[in-house]
Amino acid sequence: xxxxxxxxxxxxxxxxxxxxxxxxxxxxxxxxxxxxxxxxxxxxxxxxxxxxxxxxxxxxxxxxxxxxxxxxxxxxxxxxxxxxxxxxxxxxxxxxxxxxxxxxxxxxxxxxxxxxxxxxxxxxxxxxxxxxxxxxxxxxxxxxxxxxxxxxxxxxxxxxxxxxxxxxxxxxxxxxxxxxxxxxxxxxxxxxxxxxxxxxxxxxxxxxxxxxxxxxxxxxxxxxxxxxxxxxxxxxxxxxxxxxxxxxxxxxxxxxxxxxxxxxxxxxxxxxxxxxxxxxxxxxxxxxxxxxxxxxxxxxxxxxxxxxxxxxxxxxxxxxxxxxxxxxxxxxxxxxxxxxxxxxx
Amino acid sequence: xxxxxxxxxxxxxxxxxxxxxxxxxxxxxxxxxxxxxxxxxxxxxxxxxxxxxxxxxxxxxxxxxxxxxxxxxxxxxxxxxxxxxxxxxxxxxxxxxxxxxxxxxxxxxxxxxxxxxxxxxxxxxxxxxxxxxxxxxxxxxxxxxxxxxxxxxxxxxxxxxxxxxxxxxxxxxxxxxxxxxxxxxxxxxxxxxxxxxxxxxxxxxxxxxxxxxxxxxxxxxxxxxxxxxxxxxxxxxxxxxxxxxxxxxxxxxxxxxxxxxxxxxxxxxxxxxxxxxxxxxxxxxxxxxxxxxxxxxxxxxxxxxxxxxxxxxxxxxxxxxxxxxxxxxxxxxxxxxxxxxxxxxxxxxxxxxxxxxxxxxxxxxxxxxxxxxxxxxxxxxxxxxxxxxxxxxxxxxxxxxxxxxxxxxxxxxxxxxxxxxxxxxxxxxxxxxxxxxxxxxxxxxxxxxxxxxxxxxxxxxxxxxxxxxxxxxxxxxxxxxxxxxxxxxxxxxxxxxxxxxxxxxxxxxxxxxxxxxxxxxxxxxxxxxxxxxxxxxxxxxxxxxxxxxxxxxxxxxxxxxxxxxxxxxxxxxxxxxxxxxxxxxxxxxxxxxxxxxxxxxxxxxxxxxxxxxxxxx
Numbered sequence: 001x002x003x004x005x006x007x008x009x010x011x012x013x014x015x016x017x018x019x020x021x022x023x024x025x026x027x028x029x030x031x032x033x034x035x036x037x038x039x040x041x042x043x044x045x046x047x048x049x050x051x052x053x054x055x056x057x058x059x060x061x062x063x064x065x066x067x068x069x070x071x072x073x074x075x076x077x078x079x080x081x082x083x084x085x086x087x088x089x090x091x092x093x094x095x096x097x098x099x100x101x102x103x104x105x106x107x108x109x110x111x112x113x114x115x116x117x118x119x120x121x122x123x124x125x126x127x128x129x130x131x132x133x134x135x136x137x138x139x140x141x142x143x144x145x146x147x148x149x150x151x152x153x154x155x156x157x158x159x160x161x162x163x164x165x166x167x168x169x170x171x172x173x174x175x176x177x178x179x180x181x182x183x184x185x186x187x188x189x190x191x192x193x194x195x196x197x198x199x200x201x202x203x204x205x206x207x208x209x210x211x212x213x214x215x216x217x218x219x220x221x222x223x224x225x226x227x228x229x230x231x232x233x234x235x236x237x238x239x240x241x242x243x244x245x246x247x248x249x250x251x252x253x254x255x256x257x258x259x260x261x262x263x264x265x266x267x268x269x270x271x272x273x274x275x276x277x278x279x280x281x282x283x284x285x286x287x288x289x290x291x292x293x294x295x296x297x298x299x300x301x302x303x304x305x306x307x308x309x310x311x312x313x314x315x316x317x318x319x320x321x322x323x324x325x326x327x328x329x330x331x332x333x334x335x336x337x338x339x340x341x342x343x344x345x
Numbered sequence: 346x347x348x349x350x351x352x353x354x355x356x357x358x359x360x361x362x363x364x365x366x367x368x369x370x371x372x373x374x375x376x377x378x379x380x381x382x383x384x385x386x387x388x389x390x391x392x393x394x395x396x397x398x399x400x401x402x403x404x405x406x407x408x409x410x411x412x413x414x415x416x417x418x419x420x421x422x423x424x425x426x427x428x429x430x431x432x433x434x435x436x437x438x439x440x441x442x443x444x445x446x447x448x449x450x451x452x453x454x455x456x457x458x459x460x461x462x463x464x465x466x467x468x469x470x471x472x473x474x475x476x477x478x479x480x481x482x483x484x485x486x487x488x489x490x491x492x493x494x495x496x497x498x499x500x501x502x503x504x505x506x507x508x509x510x511x512x513x514x515x516x517x518x519x520x521x522x523x524x525x526x527x528x529x530x531x532x533x534x535x536x537x538x539x540x541x542x543x544x545x546x547x548x549x550x551x552x553x554x555x556x557x558x559x560x561x562x563x564x565x566x567x568x569x570x571x572x573x574x575x576x577x578x579x580x581x582x583x584x585x586x587x588x589x590x591x592x593x594x595x596x597x598x599x600x601x602x603x604x605x606x607x608x609x610x611x612x613x614x615x616x617x618x619x620x621x622x623x624x625x626x627x628x629x630x631x632x633x634x635x636x637x638x639x640x641x642x643x644x645x646x647x648x649x650x651x652x653x654x655x656x657x658x659x660x661x662x663x664x665x666x667x668x669x670x671x672x673x674x675x676x677x678x679x680x681x682x683x684x685x686x687x688x689x690x691x692x693x694x695x696x697x698x699x700x701x702x703x704x705x706x707x708x709x710x711x712x713x714x715x716x717x718x719x720x721x722x723x724x725x726x727x728x729x730x731x732x733x734x735x736x737x738x739x740x741x742x743x744x745x746x747x748x749x750x751x752x753x754x755x756x757x758x759x760x761x762x763x764x765x766x767x768x769x770x771x772x773x774x775x776x777x778x779x780x781x782x783x784x785x786x787x788x789x790x791x792x793x794x795x796x797x798x799x800x801x802x803x804x805x806x807x808x809x810x811x812x813x814x815x816x817x818x819x820x821x822x823x824x825x826x827x828x829x830x831x832x833x834x835x836x837x838x839x840x841x842x843x844x845x846x847x848x849x850x851x852x853x854x855x856x857x858x859x860x861x862x863x864x865x866x867x868x869x870x871x872x873x874x875x876x877x878x879x880x881x882x883x884x885x886x887x888x889x890x891x892x893x894x895x896x897x898x899x900x901x902x903x904x905x906x907x908x909x910x911x912x913x914x915x916x917x918x919x920x921x922x923x924x925x926x927x928x929x930x931x932x933x934x935x936x937x938x939x940x941x942x943x944x945x946x947x948x949x950x951x952x953x954x955x956x957x958x959x960x961x962x
Contacts, residue, residue, distance in 0.1 A: 087512065168511075211817050217890065
């Protein structure tokens with residue numbers, strides 16, 4: 001089956017402008033390639049500043065890439081006329097992170113869900129109400145809820161409304177940008193189950209953006225780990241999360257809190273914060289926080305190399321995957337300071 | 346749409362009706378002179394008397410309303426439509442449009458309105474036809490700027506982006522999404538413009554530059570009455586009353602309309618002072634736990650009646666101990682924390698209960714006494730560090746400020762203590778970072794700064810309300826580890842409020858689970874996680890993503906709102922262990938042994954199900 005969406009060597013720079021400093025491009029996303037097939041769920045994992053939301057917007061054609069291209073059914077988004085792009089939007093929809101700011105506070109939710117139907121004239125106006133009721137039912141709400149305003153709903157219900165609005169145009173691809181991270185854990189489970197169910201029932205392609213590996217693991221077929229706009233590791237979700245080959249994936253995984261005292265992992269506490277995307281470290285961007293860092297890491301950007309079936313990792317060390325169970329490594333601030341000194345020199 | 350307040354609507358409608366119906370009313374001719382009866386007092390034929398030329402004052406007043414209102418409404422309406430359109434275009438269509446609309450309005454604003462009016466009237470001559478476009482031009486920049494500012498704040502909202510994702514065109518987004526959301530300020534501007542236009546029109550007519558005499562107008566009437574002020578002072582009163590009454594009514598109408606179109610209007614707060622109803626007197630002796638909270642009940646007055654979002658919550662935190670309070674949003678966990686700090690929102694009040702922090706009762710303290718213990722004995726850290734720090738002060742200065750608020754130390758000593766605190770919370774290179782502004786630091790760093798401020802005066806109790814929710818997973822782990830370390834090093838009590846049971850399970854000594862304003866289970870962390878005795882805790886544990894990658898189990902249904910609490914157990918409608926007797930009376934909090942409390946009458950069944958699940962595994 002041909003993939004629904006293909007991204008090739010996608011990159012996006014933002015111009016950082018200051019009053020007293022030289023303009024310096026901030027590379028939010030660099031050289032990302034991926035494809036999503038119908039009915040496939042891809043997880044994009046990374047912390048804030050990793051470029052995962054920018055990547056989501058690039059794939060939807062909401063932002064123009066600086067390099068590379070996005071193909072939807074073989075059509076390059078950048079070459080489409082604005083009117084054709086608007087028509088294509090019907091097929092790709094976005095679910096937002098914040099269920100509070102993503103709904104128009106001044107309009108009834110039924111009208112907002114009906115917007116997509118009205119814009120693309122999918123059904124006659126007379127049938128629109130019935131269609132909205134069907135969409136509400138699909139996400140587990142009642143038809144009567146359509147007459148209410150967003151503030152009358154809880155966070156989880158609002159997120160369901162956001163999903164219903166995205167489904168209104170009958171999309172083939174859903175980009176979900178941190179759809180559960182603003183919700184309580186107990187409500188997260190409801191929304192995750194809904195997404196999994198919709199994907200199975202409607203054959204949706206799903207691009208699931210999250211910083212939470214545990215959530216991604218339960219929902220996605222493949223996972224792609226981003227750090228500072230670069231792909232660190234990608235592969236089948238079960239494989240990557242069982243035996244991560246990249247130090248960053250290991251650290252992320254070890255940070256997921258566990259309820260089960262017997263399964264409690266040793267934490268790899270990463271020292272410091274991610275470096276600024278305006279001033280990334282040379283070579284491997286993760287080396288300043290990496291517990292396994294080598295001198296050679298600073299010299300060249302490590303390429304993505306295969307480490308298993310469809311599993312690739314951008315680390316020059318090949319012994320990370322064999323490190324066995326996650327071990328406790330408390331990193332000193334030394335490496336961060338080293339980097340700062342280097343920069344000062 | 347809420348119901349519109351009736352008073353202003355009726356008032357403005359009456360004025361408008363009179364203005365429209367003046368030609369068919371049985372009034373005498375407003376320009377017919379009767380010099381014989383000049384300045385005659387009110388009579389049966391002339392209710393408000395006659396003016397300096399013997400003309401009927403009532404008739405002139407009503408005809409004047411017609412001209413004043415006509416000019417003002419037409420001018421304000423014209424300015425509103427054109428201005429809002431220009432503001433939308435300037436704000437949403439990009440830089441070129443923005444430059445053209447905003448700079449042209451700047452040019453209009455360069456002329457003082459009165460000078461502009463005099464200039465145009467001198468060139469074109471007085472009269473209604475000149476006045477309307479002139480007043481519209483004068484009030485145009487206000488509308489453009491209000492609309493433009495509204496668009497700027499709305500255009501980056503997620504719901505506008507959502508419309509773009511749906512494939513909506515620009516016109517649709519501007520008219521259907523942005524316009525309703527900036528409607529409130531524009532309506533207010535419209536009311537101000539009508540009122541101001543009535544005044545400016547009257548002023549110009551007063552000067553003889555507006556409505557040309559002998560045609561009646563309020564300004565003209567005031568000018569004429571001024572000449573005969575000594576003989577007939579009442580003549581001055583009528584047009585002035587009409588003028589100010591109309592302006593006030595328009596303002597009231599627009600307030601009412603704005604409130605009515607806002608779907609999430611907050612009801613006006615009654616100005617009642619905070620009254621503590623029934624507080625238990627101090628019974629507990631000093632020494633003992635750092636925090637001893639007994640039977641806290643909080644009430645909130647809403648238009649639909651009084652609700653009780655927190656009821657009968659009792660907690661203890663000992664020094665060096667971490668108590669995690671876990672619950673979903675709306676469970677009352679944050680309100681409980683705020684009540685301890687005396688920071689409840691004005692609509693909420695403590696209805697019953699008492700809280701001793703190191704033996705001192707805090708719920709009944711006045712504001713001055715609260716300020717002394719806030720930050721010193723008990724400190725609180727909030728969810729969003731970006732909004733908790735002052736953006737215009739350096740972080741070192743903000744930490745030093747917290748120190749000097751409670752201790753008489755020199756600025757220099759406070760500064761060096763601040764740097765030391767920043768080092769203690771794990772900020773590398775604290776000397777340099779102390780000089781940074783909040784926007785220069787990441788969320789994790791800022792939360793560390795908030796923690797430094799929280800521990801600055803060595804509080805005995807630290808309340809951390811969802812401190813990691815806004816942070817990334819790896820940073821969450823850092824911050825929780827830091828809080829646990831600090832608690833150990835300083836021997837303070839830590840009250841961790843969170844919705845994430847997994848997050849606190851590794852560090853908490855004891856856990857209290859809250860649901861719908863009540864504690865449903867409380868016990869040592871190990872016992873509660875291994876052997877949950879309340880169905881809600883069990884469901885919470887199951888709703889966390891599994892270790893094996895399976896989809897988490899959702900809890901069906903939603904938390905009942907405080908207005909619609911079930912009669913019996915609050916969790917009963919969502920509970921799988923439900924029996925008829927669960928729904929008859931609220932269950933008590935019972936001790937299931939080993940200080941493990943549960944608010945479930947079937948806890949032994951819940952415990953048995955855990956045990957059987959273990960044997961199966």
